[in-house]
Amino acid sequence: MRILMFLPRHMRFGPSNASSIDLCVRDLVAASRYRQTTTVICCENETLFPGIDVMTYSRAVDDSRRRKVAFALREVARISPDLIVVQQHLPTAAALASRTRVPVLLHKHNMIKPVPTGSLFNWLRRQFKLRQYRGLAGMIFVSDFCRKTFDADWPEVRLPTSVVYNGLDFSQWRPSKHKLDEIICVGRAAPEKGIKEAALAVAAVLKKQPGWRARFILSEPERFPAYLEEVLAVIRPFESKITVELSLPFAVVKERYENAAIAIVASRWQEPFGRTALEAHAAGCAVISSGTGGMAEISPAGTLILPLDFTPDHIAAHLHTLLLDRDLCVRLGETAREFCAKKFALSEVARSADDFYELATAGRTSGIVSVNTAGSETSARVSSLI
Numbered sequence: 001m002r003i004l005m006f007l008p009r010h011m012r013f014g015p016s017n018a019s020s021i022d023l024c025v026r027d028l029v030a031a032s033r034y035r036q037t038t039t040v041i042c043c044e045n046e047t048l049f050p051g052i053d054v055m056t057y058s059r060a061v062d063d064s065r066r067r068k069v070a071f072a073l074r075e076v077a078r079i080s081p082d083l084i085v086v087q088q089h090l091p092t093a094a095a096l097a098s099r100t101r102v103p104v105l106l107h108k109h110n111m112i113k114p115v116p117t118g119s120l121f122n123w124l125r126r127q128f129k130l131r132q133y134r135g136l137a138g139m140i141f142v143s144d145f146c147r148k149t150f151d152a153d154w155p156e157v158r159l160p161t162s163v164v165y166n167g168l169d170f171s172q173w174r175p176s177k178h179k180l181d182e183i184i185c186v187g188r189a190a191p192e193k194g195i196k197e198a199a200l201a202v203a204a205v206l207k208k209q210p211g212w213r214a215r216f217i218l219s220e221p222e223r224f225p226a227y228l229e230e231v232l233a234v235i236r237p238f239e240s241k242i243t244v245e246l247s248l249p250f251a252v253v254k255e256r257y258e259n260a261a262i263a264i265v266a267s268r269w270q271e272p273f274g275r276t277a278l279e280a281h282a283a284g285c286a287v288i289s290s291g292t293g294g295m296a297e298i299s300p301a302g303t304l305i306l307p308l309d310f311t312p313d314h315i316a317a318h319l320h321t322l323l324l325d326r327d328l329c330v331r332l333g334e335t336a337r338e339f340c341a342k343k344f345a346l347s348e349v350a351r352s353a354d355d356f357y358e359l360a361t362a363g364r365t366s367g368i369v370s371v372n373t374a375g376s377e378t379s380a381r382v383s384s385l386i
Contacts, residue, residue, distance in 0.1 A: 001034050001037060001082045001083060001357065001358070001361065002034075002037045002038075002079060002080065002081040002082045002083075003032075003034050003037060003038040003039070003081055003082065003083050003084075003085060003357065004038075004039055004041060004072070004075060004076065004079060004081040004083070004084045004085070004102075005025060005029065005038055005039065005040045005041065005085050005087070006041045006042075006072055006084060006085065006086045006087065006092065006096070007021070007022070007025065007040065007041065007042040007043075007087050007088075008021070008086075008087055008088040008089040008092070009043070009062050009063070009065075009068070009089075010043075010062070011042055011043065011087075012042075012043065012045045012046075013025070013026070013040060013042040013043075013045060013048055013049055013054060014045045014046065014047030014048045014049055015047050015049060015249055015250060015251060016045075016046055016047045016249050017045070017046070017047075017247070017249070018049075018249075018250055020109070020166070020275045021087055021088060021109050022049075023166075023250060023275070024109065024142075024166045024275070025040065025087060026049045026052065027166070027167055027168070027169070027346055027349075027350070028164070028167070028349070028350050028353050029052050030051065030052065030346075030350075031167070031169070031346045031347055031349075031350035032350050032353065032354055033350075033351075033354050034354060034357070035052070038052070038053065039053045039054070039055055039075070039079060039081075040052055040053065040054045040055070041054075041055050041056075041057070041071070041072060041075055042054065042055075042056060042057075043056060043057060043058075043059060043061070043062040044056040044057065044058060044059065055075060057071045065091060065092060065095070068092065069092060069095045069096060069099070072084075072092075072096055073096070073099055073100065076096075076100050076102060081102055082102070082103075082361050083102065083103050083104075083105065083137075083357055083360060083361050084096055084100070084102050084103070084104045084105070085104075085105045085107055085140075085357070086104060086105070086106055086107065087107050087109070088106075088107065088108060088109050088110070089106075090106055090112075090129075090132055090133075091132065093105075093106040093132075093136060094131075094132035094133075094135055094136070097135035097136055097137075098135050103137035103138075103360050103361055104135065104136055104137055105136065105137055105138050105139065105140060105356075105357070105360050106136055106138075106139045106140070107139075107140040107164070108139060108140065108141055108142065108146065108150075108272075109142050109272060109273070110142075110146075110272045111146060111149060111270065111272055111293075112146075112149075112150050112153065112154070114153035114154070115129060129154075130156055130157070133154070133157050133159065136159055137159075137160070137360040137361075138159050138160040138161060138162070138356065138359070138360045139159055139160075139161045139162075140161070140162050140163075140164050140353070140356060141161060141162070141163050141164075142163070142164065142165060142166060142272055142273040142294065143163060143165065143272060143273045143293070143294030143297050144163050144294075144297060145270070145272070145293050145294040145296070145297065146163075146272050146273075146293075146294060147161055147163055160356075160359060160360065162352065162353075162355075162356040162359075163352075164349060164352055164353045164356065165273065165297075165343075165344055165349050166273055166275045166278060166344070166349070167344050167345060167346035167347075167348070167349030167350060168278060168279070168282050168340075168344055168345075168346055169346045170282055170337075170340075170341040170345065170346075173254070173258065173279075173282040173283055173284075173337075174258055175258050175283050175284025175285075175333070175337065176258055176259045176284075179259065179260065179261040179284070179330075179333075180213070180259050180260060180261060181211055181212045181213065181261060182212065182213045182214065182215055182259065182260045182261060182262075183202055183205075183212065183213070183214040183215070183260065183261070183262045183263075183264065183319065184214070184215045184216075184217070184256060184257060184260035184262070184263050184264070184280075184285065185198045185199075185202070185214070185215070185216050185217070185263070185264045185265075185266075186216075186217045186218075186253060186256075186257070186263070186265075186276050186279075186280075187217075187218065187219070187265070187267075187276055188218070188219050188220045188223070189218040189219065189220060189221050189223065189224060189227065189228045189231065189246075190220070190223060190224050190227065191224065191227055191268065192267065192268045192269040193266070193267055193268070193269075194266030194267055194268045194290065194310075195216065195218065195227075195231050195266075196227070196230055196231050196234065197266055197268075197310070197311065197312045197315060198216075198264045198266045198312075198315060199216065199231050199234040199235055199242075200234055200312035200315075201264070201312040201313070201314075201315035201316040201319060202214045202238075202242065202264075202315075202319070203234055203235070203237070203238055203242070204312065204313075204316045205316050205319045205320060205323065206238055206241050206242070208320075209323050212241075212323060213241050213242070213243070214238075214241065214242045214243070215242070215243045215244075215245065215256060215260065216231070216235065216242065216243070216244045216245070217245045217246075217248055217253055217256060218231075218244065218245070218246055218247075219246070219247050220247075221246045221247065232244065253279075254279070254283070257279055257280060257282075257283035257285060258283045258284070260283070260285055261285065261286065261322075261329055261333070262285055262286050262287075262288065262319065262322050262323075262329065263277075263280035263283075263285035263286070263287050263288070264287075264288045264315060264319075265277045265280060265287060265288070265289045265290065265295070266288070266289075266290050266306060266310070266315060267290050267292050267293075267295065268290070268292075269292065269293070270292050270293035270294075271290075271292050271293040271294050271295045272293060272294050273293075273294040273295070273297075273298070274289075274292075274293070274294055274295035274298055277289050277295050277298050277299060278298050278340060278344060281298070281299070281333075281336040281337055281339075281340040282337060282340060282341075283337075284333040284334060284337050285333050286304070286322050286328075286329040286330075286332040286333045286336075287299060287303050287304070287332070287333075287336060288303075288304045288306065288315060288318045288319065288322075289303055289304070289305055289306065290305070290306045290310060291303070291305040291306070298340065298344075299336065300335065300336050300339035300340070302332055302335055302336065303332070303336060304318040304321070304322070304332070306318070
């Protein structure tokens with residue numbers, strides 16, 4: 001099977017500045033049985049992941065969906081793929097599906113916003129979105145939570161769907177045998193990630209545990225500068241014990257995880273998946289998690305889960321538990337790693353993606369049904385693949 005993999009704008013498909021979407025695509029392609037016949041189309045970058053066929057376009061093209069679609073269509077004509085997989089962006093996927101007979105899949109990495117009913121404007125918006133979905137051959141979601149939420153918000157859409165988790169090659173994750181007395185928190189410097197709450201908790205705990213240190217690795221520092229300054233204001237009085245690093249390459253983040261004993265993943269929002277939590281488990285960290293959204297599918301029993309409306313005090317309480325019981329800290333890290341190595345093994349995740357690619361190429365589908373105001377189906381055009 002010949003596959004064309006199309007990345008959304010502002011993705012940087014290389015080791016120096018990859019996003020979580022870039023990493024997911026890199027891993028799926030690298031482990032795919034169609035690796036040798038897959039081409040990734042993305043923006044030019046200072047570095048590119050090796051061992052994968054990549055076709056790049058300029059930054060000027062990256063800023064225009066029209067130019068990106070035109071570039072992709074030229075590649076479709078040149079390569080003659082059996083399948084197009086568009087990462088994340090419905091308008092691009094719909095534009096390609098309307099201009100080619102090649103089946104197009106949409107791979108969603110986050111939640112899809114609902115369109116409320118009750119006004120003519122919203123009805124028109126919803127009909128426009130439904131037309132976009134109608135042309136797709138199917139959809140991939142990164143968690144069952146994302147798929148169920150989509151099904152509830154868009155009951156008219158009856159496309160073939162699949163849950164394909166982010167997977168990891170656990171043989172490449174090597175937790176240190178002698179973990180540092182270090183707490184690590186990795187994430188975007190954004191309010192929904194709970195970074196400030198984690199910083200307040202760490203600051204409170206380190207006052208009582210002088211032998212421990214902490215490390216915050218923050219990405220996208222320019223996005224919420226005022227919030228970042230609030231986080232740094234908490235940390236500055238402890239700068240001899242708390243290290244802050246910004247926008248590190250993934251390889252460095254991975255090494256930091258492997259050396260840390262405890263990881264905090266305190267997201268405030270409903271995480272679509274929560275790759276950060278999975279990486280912490282792969283590194284053998286004892287994880288304190290908010291368990292929101294798709295993260296509930298990642299962490300095994302025994303992970304220290306925060307309550308829904310958690311405060312810094314809740315995080316601090318879990319930290320105290322782990323810092324005072326080193327055996328528990330080690331045991332939780334090892335147990336979670338074993339669980340995740342089975343459920344999120346890259347070979348199995350990539351196989352599930354490949355199987356769905358084959359399903360999508362078996363025939364074009366018509367995946368929109370009519371729903372009355374009570375929510376029941378009144379007519380349907382549903383593919384036999386479903």
